[in-house]
Amino acid sequence: MLRKTLVFMLIIISVFVLADVQLQILATSDSHGRFLPYDYAVNSENNAGSLAQVYTVVKKLRAENPNTILIDVGDTIQDNSASLFINDAVNPMMLALNEIGYDVWVLGNHEFNYGIPALEKVMKQFKHPENLLGGNVYKPDGTRLAKPYTIIEKDGIKVGIIGMVTPNIKKWDASNLANYKVTNPIDETREAIKELKGKVDIIIATEHMALDDEYDVKGSGALDVIAANPEINVFVAAHAHVKIANEYYYKGKLYKENELTDEIKNNGTLIVEPYKWGRTISQVLINFKKENGKYVVESRSSKNIDMKAKHGNEVEVVPADKTLETELQPYNERAISYxxxxxxxxxxxNLVPDNTIKGSCIAKLQPNAMIDLINKTQMKYGERIAGRKIDVASAAVFREDSNIKEGKIANSDMALIYKYDNTLYVLEIKGKQLKEYMEWSAAYYNQFKDGDLTISFNPDIRGYNYDMFNGVKYEIDISKPAGHRIVNLRKMDGTPIKDTDVLTLAVNNYRANSQLLKPGAIFKDGEDLPKLLGKSTDVPEFVDGRIRDLLRKYIKEELNGVLTPKYDNNWKIIGYKWDPKYRAAAIKLINEGKINLIAAGRSSSNSVSVTKKDVDALTSSYMIKEGDTLSSIAKKVGSNYMYLAELNGISAPYVIHVYDELLIPKK
Structure with a gap:
């Protein structure tokens, strides 16, 4: 009897264990054309990430847990010379997604850069069209471009997966989405949840948007969507190019991993984001148990797995999958050849001088030949578009390392200084509107305060939203609050620009559509807006009309293939003053890595100003005495005279004066 009871109990226990299921969600996003570990912009290998490396990780994780759903959350087919393949019968990114076995593909904002016909051609190549998501974009006939959700079953678990894209695509790609309707992801997600209820065991949102909204557009951020739809169990975010794991949103608040309680982990929405460029894959593990015949979530966990990771002094690199690498070689060879x-x-x-301060992009702090080249290219070909003289042009730095080094210029170098596939617009703009636009741009600088030793950038504004201007002269007074910084705005001949002046502006399509041709951060509802005069895509000679291609054309045809680091010295930053000695010390200590330029909790470079207090924390003061030399002082304090000279901004012949105070390293 005892033996029978024991056997019966073991059967019950076995059934209970077998009823438990672990679901594995793997996600990538913002891979931006990285099908192989190669950066075509700089024409060199880069093993920090690629889909071929992701495949190696996916194979291992799938083998460990076959109950796996693999998702890509968009921004897949743009960047890294992806435009070379946009009209191919088989796009290399689609080849990779299909070979790796992605179950779901969600459209990102950059998928719309090439226009709907090109996008639809690529969409048809995805192996699982029933799982192609982006449910808040409607065609002119009222049908959806992609589905709002799909249901995938794994080992009896029915998973509802919702997919949307940021509604700001209507700003960024307005011309490509003419007559298309883009609805609010909050509402579309709510409707999808209504349809999924009773049909699935868990709801996962995979929506191409950052945590916070952009341009104050409600529904363009993940937290907006989650707050309105607490039924979401897991939210896979994208777009911001950041790593997020084990963060939860619960009852109106976002909680970091070190703030979690059991209540938050059991009832909140788990959030992950898998960084960018195939460098990271997010893994979410969800454990289910069966209660009263239904599967319920018992626990959740997540982590991000890097393709290149440092462990102590060792660097571990995930190898590319050899089979996929071989399949993609023809595309790789074609891109390298180009x-x-x-x-x-x-x-x-070089086109741009070296940074004086590590981590502080000099191209955003002073006039330079790179921005000059972009703007003069835009002004030259803007005349062809509008049939009139261009008065002013604007451009931004898209990469912190943007530059062209002295020597031969190859096609890849154009992507270094202009990474996006932007096209050129010409607008008619009034003097008052131009100044308002310039004020919006100049908000990128943090306001200068007494004691600051560096000029820093606002961490809440992305670098690509800071434009510099040619065709006009101006100063930016950073001692003043944002909105009141542009002073002495005038034409190149010195004539002041009046509010009523009518000017022509050459600008990229992104800036025109996101900020200048509709109300928003610059122009309010009801205000007059600049007028569109023409686009580079309307000029057959310009083919696709990309500014990057126009830059190449300008160098070849207008500069006879020879580029020099010349520029108009037409603007400058004013409104700052610092102690030269402390400024020199700050630069020295920053460049040594002893002072950090990144604000706490931020990822933006140069997002905090260095102050005298920061320098004082690392140095002491030494009063120079009769008979002292830099060498003798250096010997006393355990340093060397060259170091002290650099720390104090003293140049050859290194003269010092009695009773002056010298900064020395603090022991």
């Missing part, structure tokens, strides 16, 4: 093609020469130095 990247290597030389069409000009850079003479007289």
């Amino acid at each position: 990247a290597e093609k030389v069409f000009g020469e850079m003479k007289g130095g």
Whole structure:
């Protein structure tokens, strides 16, 4: 009898254990054309990430848990020379997604950069069209471009997966989405949840948007969507190019991993984001148990797995999957061949000088030949578009390392200084509107305060939203609050620009559509807006009309293939003053890595100003005495004279004066 009872109990226990199921969600996002570990913009290998490396990780994780759903959350087919393949019968990114076995693909904002016909051609290549999501974009006939959700079953678990894209695509790609309707993800997600209820065991939202909304557009951020739809169990975010794991949103608040309680973990929405460029894959593990014949979530956990990770002094790199690598080689060879093609020469130095301060992009702090080149290209070909003289042009720095080094110029170098596939617009703009636009741009700088030793950037404004201007002269007074910084705005001949002046502006399509041609952060509802005069895509000679291609054309045809680091010294930053000695010390200590330029809890470079207090924390003061030399002082304090000279901004012949105070390293 005892034996029978024991056997019966073991059967019950076995059934209970077998009823428990672990679901594995794997997600990537913002891979931006990285099908192989190669950066075509700089024409060199880059093993920090790629879909071929992701495949190696996916194979391992799938083998460990076959109850796996693999999702890509968009921004897949743009960047890294992806435009070379946009019209191919088989796009390399789709080849990779299909070979790796992605179950779900969600459309991102950059999928719309090439226009709907090109996008639809790529969409048809995805192996699982029933799982292609982006349910808040409607065609002119009222049908959806992609589905709002799908249901996938794994080992009896029915998973509802919702997919939406940020509604700001209507700002960024307005011309590509003419006559298309883009609805609010909050509402679309709510409707999807209504339809999914009773049909699934868990709801996962995979929506191409950052945590916080953009441009104050409600529903363009994940937290907006989650707050309105607490039924979401897991939210896979994208777009912001950040790593997020084990963060939860619960009852109106976002909680970091170190703030979690059992109540939050059991009832909140788990949030992950898998960084960018195939460098990271997010893993979410969800444990289910069966209660009263239904599966319920018992626990959840998540982590991000990097393709290149440092462990102590060792760097571990995930290898690319060899089979996929071989399949993608024809695309790789084609992209490298295009990247290597030389069409000009850079003479007289680099296009942009080296940064004085590590982590502080000099191209955003002073006039430079790179922005000058972009703006003059836009002004030249803007005349062809509008049939009139261009008065002013604007451009931004898209990469912190944007530059062209002295020597031969290859096609790949154009992507270094202009990474996006933007096209050129020409607008008619009044003097008052231009100044308002420039004020909006100048808000990128943090306000300068007494004691600051560096000029820093607002961490809440992305670098690509800071424009610099050619065709006009101006100063930016950073001692003043944002909105009151542009002073002495005038034409190149010195004539002041009046509010009523009518000017022509050459600008990229992104800036025109997101900020200048509709109400928003610059122009309020009811205010007059600049007028669109024409686009580069309307000029057959310009083919696709991309500014990057126009830059190449300008160098070849207008500069005879020879680029030099010349520029108009037409603007400057004013409104700052610092102690030269402390400024020199700040630069030295920053460049040594002893002072951090990144604000706490932020990822933006140069997002905090260094102050005298920061320098004082690392140095002491030494009063120079009769008979002292830099060498003798250095010996006393355990340093060397060259170091002390650099720390104090003293140049050859290194003269010092009695009773002056010298900064020395603090022991």
